[in-house]
Amino acid sequence: MQWVPLTWYFNSWFNYRFKLREAGSSQSEDRAWEPNAPDFHLELFRTTGFIDSIHFSSMFFEVPTPAVWDQYLNLLAPDHQKVVDAGFTLRPFKHGHERLEDLKLIFEISNQAFKDNPMFEQIPFEIFAAMTLASAQKSNISGSRLCFAPDSSPAGFMFAFFEQSEVICKTVAVLPEYRALGLANAMSYQLSQDSRLAGMNKSVGALIRAGNTSENIGRKHSRIASQMRENRYVLLAKELA
Numbered sequence: 265m266q267w268v269p270l271t272w273y274f275n276s277w278f279n280y281r282f283k284l285r286e287a288g289s290s291q292s293e294d295r296a297w298e299p300n301a302p303d304f305h306l307e308l309f310r311t312t313g314f315i316d317s318i319h320f321s322s323m324f325f326e327v328p329t330p331a332v333w334d335q336y337l338n339l340l341a342p343d344h345q346k347v348v349d350a351g352f353t354l355r356p357f358k359h360g361h362e363r364l365e366d367l368k369l370i371f372e373i374s375n376q377a378f379k380d381n382p383m384f385e386q387i388p389f390e391i392f393a394a395m396t397l398a399s400a401q402k403s404n405i406s407g408s409r410l411c412f413a414p415d416s417s418p419a420g421f422m423f424a425f426f427e428q429s430e431v432i433c434k435t436v437a438v439l440p441e442y443r444a445l446g447l448a449n450a451m452s453y454q455l456s457q458d459s460r461l462a463g464m465n466k467s468v469g470a471l472i473r474a475g476n477t478s479e480n481i482g483r484k485h486s487r488i489a490s491q492m493r494e495n496r497y498v499l500l501a502k503e504l505a
Contacts, residue, residue, distance in 0.1 A: 317498070318382055318498070319473075319474045322469065324492045328490075332488060333459065343449035351414030354451060370396070373418055377440070382499070405424065407431060411438075411451060413442065421435075422451040422452070424455050426464065429464060431464045431468070433452070434470045
C-alpha cells in the first residue's frame, strides 16, 4: 500500500493543512498565518477517502504582567547560560541587504533540520528567499534568532514575529548534531526577553507538529502562562491500492 499526502508544493508549509474549527466558530476568526480553506473542502476530501494523517496545533497564551515573563525567563535561564558557557552565540537577523546572507544560512539549516519531515521538498533558494523576504518585510521579526556553534558555524534558528500585542513563534530549527543541548530553550529565552521589553501580553506557538521540540517548549510555557486556547489542524492522506 502507498500513502499519498494531500499537498501543493511551494506553499506546502501552509496550504496543505486544514483547520479543525470548533462548532460555532467561523472562517472570519482565522489569523493571517493560519490555514484558511473553508470547512467544506475538508469534508469533500474526507468523503473521497482521505483520512487524518498528521496533527498540528497553535497554542495561545496570555502573559498578563511582566512578572509572568520573568517566571518564564527564570525557567529557561539555566539552558541559556549553559549554551552561552559552551561557546554558542545567538544574535538577531541582520537588516537590509545583509539579511540575504542570513537567509542563505536559514535555507541551509532548514534543508538539514527538516529533511526527515513529512513531505519535505527542497526548493530553489531564489523561491525560498522570495517567500521568506515577503513575510519578513510585512512583520516585525526582531525577536528572531540565529544560533552559531563555538566554531562559528550555523547551528539553528528561531523565526518569530510580533503582531499587535502578540509574539508568534513560527519555526524552531536545530541541526541534528546540536540537538538536546538546550539551543531551542536558549533562543526562546532571548525571544522572551525581547517580548517582555516590547510589552507583549500574549504569546503563540504557531502551527506546531504534534510531538516535536516546539510542542515541548509550548508545554513548558503553559506551566506559567495561562493557556487561552489551542487551535488544531490536520494533514490528510489517502491509501492507494
